[in-house]
Amino acid sequence: MSATMPRDFPRPGRRSSDAARAAMLRVDQAGEFGATRIYAGQLAVMGDRHPDARLIAGMAAQEERHRRTFDAMIARRGVRPTALTPIWSVAGFALGAVTAAIGPRAAMACTAAIETEIDRHYSEQLKELGQDDPELSTLIADFQAEEVEHRDTALAHGAEQAPAYPLLSGAIRLGCRAAIALSKRI
16 A cells, blocks of 8 residues: 555444433433423413314324333433423423414424424434434434424424414524523533
8 A cells, every 4th residue: 555545444433422322311301391391382272172182182192102201211221301391391381382372373383393303303313323222213213203293294284374484483493402402411
């Protein structure tokens, strides 16, 4: 091999650390908790007789199952949950209630915006995990598929027809990214 040609040595794949996986669990549990609170706020405003109530309640039930699964994994692995849970409880409920008060399409816009960010977030996590934690990777992939279904359902039910959709969606997505960043650390 000549001195001018670089040698191509095999490079080991980047492994996620225990701290990185703990942060993933912390933020995922917080996100699923926040989703349950958003749907609770929407249902509190819309009531159970609204035509979209059954649809929202079905998505809320899936989010609750996700949250319970992450709760159990956090406990089993000894991961500290986020200290921001009380804030996410109030903020999530308020976001759900406000968007539902604007109207059912705004409630759907909220779901579409959040689930767009969660899909992106879960994709990043799966890439970072690689094959390091098959149990966590499988859960994330399964939950990601359901979150994408929620987004697609919201879009099919008029999310993009919400008042000021681009502004509403952008603001909610920005808030979601901020919540993810904060929940990883705090």
